């Protein structure tokens with residue numbers, strides 16, 4: 001059986017909403033022409049509560065998709081939402097759709113409408129001829145809960161089928177900076193392949209001696225350097241274990257770094273302009289360009305003098321231009337950081353400024369003037385736990401303020 005994996009569509013992603021829609025549609029249409037079934041490991045929607053017109057986009061896409069002549073059909077389903085379609089479009093909610101447990105999230109709504117099968121913490125079995133493939137899904141959950149959750153539900157492959165484990169998490173081996181991220185060894189054993197969403201760039205790896213496949217998103221949302229790779233989906237063949245990446249038409253994304261020393265704003269602006277023009281040339285589609293400016297500005301100038309927003313506006317017909325100046329330092333800014341390090345702003349100690357702000361806010365809010373705002377400030381800014389601080393603050397207010 002040929003299984004397409006299309007992930008992280010992010011319908012309703014504000015900055016590139018039309019791209020999100022067109023690229024999701026194109027990926028799924030193309031997948032339906034090449035595969036017997038499609039898996040969507042999370043983030044169909046960009047927002048927990050998508051607007052009605054974004055839900056319309058999803059309905060338009062999945063209504064047509066579910067009517068296609070698919071090679072396989074759903075023959076078994078253990079999910080609590082009930083089976084409302086036999087079209088082999090199998091999904092889980094991602095972290096972007098996650099809402100309080102027991103409430104219906106947006107992916108579950110599509111499942112209730114019979115537009116796909118939500119296989120959260122459930123197994124969906126599909127059949128083509130006499131071949132059976134089963135998919136166990138685990139929707140995206142908070143990273144610190146994932147190991148516990150897997151231990152609690154203990155996902156198992158289904159005997160007599162080619163078994164797939166589909167999930168949506170950050171993976172430690174690919175992003176080694178948070179101990180809560182799931183490790184390969186934490187994934188349940190015994191499945192024939194592992195499929196994940198969440199990571200927006202393409203990956204493949206080996207888990208328990210089997211393939212882990214991540215197609216990346218169909219639309220650019222994170223503007224990281226590694227998102228420059230092409231967008232698309234994966235088609236996996238259960239017969240020989242081969243797989244390929246199928247590219248879709250997506251808006252070009254290019255990044256460049258501009259390094260300067262003691263640069264005057266005019267010099268910096270012209271460097272940004274020539275780099276932008278170089279990147280625009282030869283592109284038939286308006287590209288997304290991210291310039292990262294690093295180094296230092298000349299004495300007496302600030303990075304605000306670069307007027308990054310005005311530059312972006314100047315090219316708005318030809319490019320979606322973003323200029324990142326977070327790594328650009330200027331002597332003026334440096335002085336301010338030094339002051340902050342010394343605990344002062346304009347020679348007023350920061351703690352005093354904080355108290356003054358709290359006092360003004362309390363006064364504006366019409367709070368009782370007899371409240372000891374210095375004591376309240378000390379409680380709220382103490383190193384004690386949040387709960388303890390709130391409790392102490394409440395005690396103070398009840399005694400002092402009545």
Ligand SMILES: [Mn+2]
Pocket residue numbers: 008043094096198199200217
């Ligand atoms: Mn995502």
